[in-house]
Amino acid sequence: MRAALIRETTNPDLDPGFLDLYNSVRARLKRLVGAEKGDLYIWVGEAMLGLDAAVANTVREGTKVLVIDNGVFGEGFADLVKLYGGRPVTLGLDWRRSADLHAVERALELHKDVEVVTLVHCDTPSALLNDLRELGKVVRSFGPLLVVDSVSAVGATEIKFDDWGIDVLIGGSQKALNVPTGLTIFAASERAWERFKAVGRGSFYLNPMLWKEMLDGRGVFPYTFSDVLLYALDEGLKMIFEEGLDSVYARHEAARRAARAALEAMGLQPYTADVSCTCPTVTAFAPPPGIRPADVRKIAWEKYGVMIAGSWGKLEDSVLRIGHMGVQASYAHLALAFSALGRALADLGYKADVGAALEAIAERF
Numbered sequence: 120m121r122a123a124l125i126r127e128t129t130n131p132d133l134d135p136g137f138l139d140l141y142n143s144v145r146a147r148l149k150r151l152v153g154a155e156k157g158d159l160y161i162w163v164g165e166a167m168l169g170l171d172a173a174v175a176n177t178v179r180e181g182t183k184v185l186v187i188d189n190g191v192f193g194e195g196f197a198d199l200v201k202l203y204g205g206r207p208v209t210l211g212l213d214w215r216r217s218a219d220l221h222a223v224e225r226a227l228e229l230h231k232d233v234e235v236v237t238l239v240h241c242d243t244p245s246a247l248l249n250d251l252r253e254l255g256k257v258v259r260s261f262g263p264l265l266v267v268d269s270v271s272a273v274g275a276t277e278i279k280f281d282d283w284g285i286d287v288l289i290g291g292s293q294k295a296l297n298v299p300t301g302l303t304i305f306a307a308s309e310r311a312w313e314r315f316k317a318v319g320r321g322s323f324y325l326n327p328m329l330w331k332e333m334l335d336g337r338g339v340f341p342y343t344f345s346d347v348l349l350y351a352l353d354e355g356l357k358m359i360f361e362e363g364l365d366s367v368y369a370r371h372e373a374a375r376r377a378a379r380a381a382l383e384a385m386g387l388q389p390y391t392a393d394v395s396c397t398c399p400t401v402t403a404f405a406p407p408p409g410i411r412p413a414d415v416r417k418i419a420w421e422k423y424g425v426m427i428a429g430s431w432g433k434l435e436d437s438v439l440r441i442g443h444m445g446v447q448a449s450y451a452h453l454a455l456a457f458s459a460l461g462r463a464l465a466d467l468g469y470k471a472d473v474g475a476a477l478e479a480i481a482e483r484f
């Protein structure tokens with residue numbers, strides 16, 4: 120990865136090999152997310168660009184959108200919907216559990232005029248995983264378009280874009296793909312393209328149709344691409360496919376089980392209700408009573424050199440998180456993270472059984 124990032128840069132608009140590399144990366148991403156029928160583009164811009172573009176091109180004045188809210192990003196979709204003149208119907212669910220299929224079904228029965236549904240596959244701030252396959256079936260049976268933020272799940276768990284009834288899927292480079300931030304992955308179904316045309320959003324930068332027309336139609340990029348980030352993404356995908364998808368997914372599965380077992384061994388409370396609704400890429404938990412997340416993070420970083428994350432929005436003061444995405448879904452990474460966590464908690468007066476946590480991690484790899 121480091122070698123990819125320091126490769127000699129070129130002018131992607133002039134380099135005849137660059138378009139081939141872009142298309143090769145794109146083809147591998149399509150395979151990764153099961154979008155053989157759907158179209159997929161990679162854009163320069165962090166993942167918010169993809170979320171913004173997804174809503175901008177599916178929502179117009181008055182569009183009714185069912186916003187499945189069981190996390191910070193889930194809730195946040197409503198703001199984007201409003202920004203583009205849509206009418207969000209927020210289905211507020213338990214943030215500790217995967218979205219209840221019956222609740223989604225009932226909402227779609229009640230609001231027959233919903234045209235778009237938004238869903239976050241893996242809501243990173245609370246480490247909550249939604250059952251994309253089953254939710255996709257429910258939404259497709261009612262007919263609206265399904266827009267999915269899969270920023271922190273792409274590359275960590277199976278996704279079948281074509282088969283699961285997904286219409287727009289957004290990924291980012293900086294999570295399980297092991298690449299620095301800066302690229303959006305944007306996949307769209309045939310139904311989504313019809314919708315984009317019908318909405319006709321007048322935007323240059325948030326316009327997937329421009330990519331279709333320029334890149335696929337004429338073999339030119341709408342703007343000068345970041346060659347370095349594409350080299351990095353190429354490398355990230357090589358790492359994943361060389362290891363094999365089954366192994367990559369099994370490693371993430373082991374990581375989420377290991378992180379949960381380690382928390383329990385240390386007497387800490389995981390945030391999500393059970394392991395099946397926890398992201399394969401991150402685990403959230405409450406610090407012991409009386410200990411502030413910010414203090415744990417400060418000590419873990421300044422004294423032990425390990426970054427433990429806090430959270431956002433209403434979880435900011437109550438939740439800590441340990442990431443285990445991409446190459447970090449490993450015994451070594453989790454062992455280090457949990458020993459630093461144990462030390463930081465000990466400094467703050469909470470004695471945890473770190474040895475038992477390390478045992479619990481080792482047992483799951």
Ligand SMILES: Cc1ncc(COP(=O)(O)O)c(C=O)c1O
Nearest residue numbers: 165166167192241243270271291
């Ligand atoms: C679930 C989810 N969606 C969207 C984003 C936004 O991605 P970015 O920060 O790359 O814009 C993030 C970032 O953490 C995320 O975790």
